[in-house]
Amino acid sequence: xxxxxxxxRNRKKIPEIYLRGLxxxxxxxxxxxxAAAAFTVILPMPPVDAAVTAxxxxxxxxxxxxLWTFVAKSLRHxxxxxxxxxxxxxxLYGVAA
Amino acid sequence: MDIRRPxxxxxxxxxxxxxxxxxxxFATGTLSFYxxxxxxxxxxxxxxxxxDDQGLDRALAVLETVASGxxxxxxxxxxxxNPAINLAWTNPGGDARRPERKNLDPxxxxxxxxxxxxxxxxxxxxxxxxxxxxxxTGRMITGFAAxxxxxxxxxxxxxxxTLLKEFFTFRPKTNRVLWRDAHNVTxxxxxxxxxxxxxxxxxxxxxxxxxxxxxxxYSDNIRAFYMESRGFRPAERQKRDQPAAALPNVAAMIDTxxxxxxxxxVGSVAIDNPGRVGSIVELKPSHALSIGxxxxxxxxxxxxxxxxxxxxSGAASLSVAMAFWNSINSIHLGRFAxxxxxxxxxxxxxxxxxxIAAGLISWHIIRAQRRKSGDSVPASHRLVEILNIAFIAxxxxxxxxxxxxxxxxxxxxxxxxGMEENIFFLLWGLxxxxxxxxxxxxxxxxxxxxxxxxxxxxxxxxxxxxxGAHLGESLPSGLWPVAGFDCLxxxxxxxxxxxxxxxxxxxxxxxxxxxxxx
Numbered sequence: 001x002x003x004x005x006x007x008x009r010n011r012k013k014i015p016e017i018y019l020r021g022l023x024x025x026x027x028x029x030x031x032x033x034x035a036a037a038a039f040t041v042i043l044p045m046p047p048v049d050a051a052v053t054a055x056x057x058x059x060x061x062x063x064x065x066x067l068w069t070f071v072a073k074s075l076r077h078x079x080x081x082x083x084x085x086x087x088x089x090x091x092l093y094g095v096a097a
Numbered sequence: 098m099d100i101r102r103p104x105x106x107x108x109x110x111x112x113x114x115x116x117x118x119x120x121x122x123f124a125t126g127t128l129s130f131y132x133x134x135x136x137x138x139x140x141x142x143x144x145x146x147x148x149d150d151q152g153l154d155r156a157l158a159v160l161e162t163v164a165s166g167x168x169x170x171x172x173x174x175x176x177x178x179n180p181a182i183n184l185a186w187t188n189p190g191g192d193a194r195r196p197e198r199k200n201l202d203p204x205x206x207x208x209x210x211x212x213x214x215x216x217x218x219x220x221x222x223x224x225x226x227x228x229x230x231x232x233x234t235g236r237m238i239t240g241f242a243a244x245x246x247x248x249x250x251x252x253x254x255x256x257x258x259t260l261l262k263e264f265f266t267f268r269p270k271t272n273r274v275l276w277r278d279a280h281n282v283t284x285x286x287x288x289x290x291x292x293x294x295x296x297x298x299x300x301x302x303x304x305x306x307x308x309x310x311x312x313x314x315y316s317d318n319i320r321a322f323y324m325e326s327r328g329f330r331p332a333e334r335q336k337r338d339q340p341a342a343a344l345p346n347v348a349a350m351i352d353t354x355x356x357x358x359x360x361x362x363v364g365s366v367a368i369d370n371p372g373r374v375g376s377i378v379e380l381k382p383s384h385a386l387s388i389g390x391x392x393x394x395x396x397x398x399x400x401x402x403x404x405x406x407x408x409x410s411g412a413a414s415l416s417v418a419m420a421f422w423n424s425i426n427s428i429h430l431g432r433f434a435x436x437x438x439x440x441x442x443x444x445x446x447x448x449x450x451x452x453i454a455a456g457l458i459s460w461h462i463i464r465a466q467r468r469k470s471g472d473s474v475p476a477s478h479r480l481v482e483i484l485n486i487a488f489i490a491x492x493x494x495x496x497x498x499x500x501x502x503x504x505x506x507x508x509x510x511x512x513x514x515g516m517e518e519n520i521f522f523l524l525w526g527l528x529x530x531x532x533x534x535x536x537x538x539x540x541x542x543x544x545x546x547x548x549x550x551x552x553x554x555x556x557x558x559x560x561x562x563x564x565g566a567h568l569g570e571s572l573p574s575g576l577w578p579v580a581g582f583d584c585l586x587x588x589x590x591x592x593x594x595x596x597x598x599x600x601x602x603x604x605x606x607x608x609x610x611x612x613x614x615x
Contacts, residue, residue, distance in 0.1 A: 036310035047314035
């Protein structure tokens with residue numbers, strides 16, 4: 001509710017912040033999800049090690065991706081950046097698996 | 098490009114809506130470091146137990162009479178976290194995860210039937226499953242919240258590059274910077290803890306939160322991952338219906354284990370096929386032997402008949418990845434912690450809770466002071482203030498109310514556990530209503546904090562009056578879970594009451610002149 005109110009009061013600035021927010025929540029998770037899948041099949045380790053290492057690396061990537069959505073020059077840049085990295089990791093997974 | 102500006106917008110706009118949930122998770126999670134102690138306090142029937150060195154023999158004697166045909170006995174020996182002996186056993190055909198249980202006084206061998214209570218487990222469950230949701234959804238939400246918190250911490254570090262300098266900056270004189278400084282000081286003081294506890298929150302939930310890392314190897318059998326990563330032995334089919342044999346000499350095995358573990362005490366004794374041929378005894382240490390080993394690691398198995406040590410679980414050398422994984426998870430669970438370490442974890446959790454609260458308060462105060470004096474207060478700011486009151490002051494009130502409910506609801510009554518929980522949610526709901534209706538807001542703050550403080554301060558008294566061991570008993574006899582709980586109740590209750598007085602004193606002139614306090 002409070003967010004809605006603020007959004008209505010500052011029509012110019014706030015909606016973009018919250019669009020970026022949505023992108024940070026779901027977009028960054030998408031990147032991390034693809035990255036975890038790629039790492040877990042690429043890493044030359046026993047399954048247990050590969051799984052936990054991939055999960056931890058994906059969390060670090062997700063953090064960077066979340067912050068990137070806010071640092072990027074425009075919303076378009078943010079979407080492109082996340083989309084490209086998700087595609088890259090998805091492709092890596094596809095090749096390796 | 099200066100990335101601090103966009104990051105600080107992220108910090109305040111992303112942080113705000115999440116911080117209420119994070120406050121809830123941190124407050125309930127911090128208490129969970131002491132969940133065994135809390136459960137013990139909440140069962141005053143157990144406070145009378147005393148120690149002597151015959152406890153193990155008495156436990157075995159009780160199990161022989163009540164559980165002679167069982168497949169497995171488990172004896173949890175007295176520790177500084179729980180001075181009673183907990184017995185558990187699985188009858189043939191019973192579910193091993195839901196064993197029969199009894200509590201035992203080590204000094205008398207009498208079994209004690211304590212009251213039913215949610216205990217410390219209530220808060221433990223709340224902190225990662227929330228309420229009113231199915232388990233998976235709740236864990237998913239808290240997992241995402243942990244992710245967001247991790248990003249918030251990193252952004253906070255980048256925003257405040259001059260961390261060390263800010264750490265020594267504390268300006269209590271002005272309202273605005275007081276809370277901002279409090280946010281920074283508590284953040285920096287326990288920064289490694291904040292980073293590790295949020296990151297390990299995610300790793301503990303990883304198979305659910307980031308399934309893509311696991312499914313390529315454990316497609317539809319995530320249990321196999323848990324068994325492997327936690328160092329469980331693959332289940333061996335035990336032969337049942339073996340001929341009778343003498344009970345093992347557990348005391349001798351305990352001596353062997355203690356010297357094998359270089360003095361670490363035995364925490365629990367599990368006996369498979371007790372009193373039968375082919376019986377096996379497994380001893381587990383009271384604390385994890387090192388923070389890197391898996392949760393099921395460190396157990397020693399003995400042949401019941403000969404008393405020879407068979408093997409040690411989880412003793413295989415660990416990869417770097419698993420050692421790191423186990424270490425951060427151990428820290429989150431406080432598995433290895435000695436009393437001092439556990440207290441430091443608790444203290445760090447408290448600092449994290451205060452950090453989130455101070456962040457929420459300063460978000461509101463900064464915007465309140467930017468308003469010109471004639472402006473009406475925007476509804477959004479009012480809403481933030483109301484939620485701040487109901488969470489920061491109301492949640493502690495409801496949590497302390499939960500302990501009151503534990504002692505005021507009669508011990509024998511049906512569905513006590515549910516009633517305790519209902520009172521917690523009822524009190525918290527009332528705090529929301531009170532925060533929404535009471536004006537000026539500072540009165541709502543003071544009243545809720547004041548009531549929570551008084552209720553906390555009187556918990557030790559309530560404990561003594563309702564059958565528990567009061568401080569005069571628990572301190573001299575070294576009943577640490579109870580004495581520690583009462584002392585912390587005094588400190589936290591006193592702290593809440595002091596904040597209420599502080600706020601009230603400062604707001605008084607403004608309220609008296611009929612002005613508008615924040």
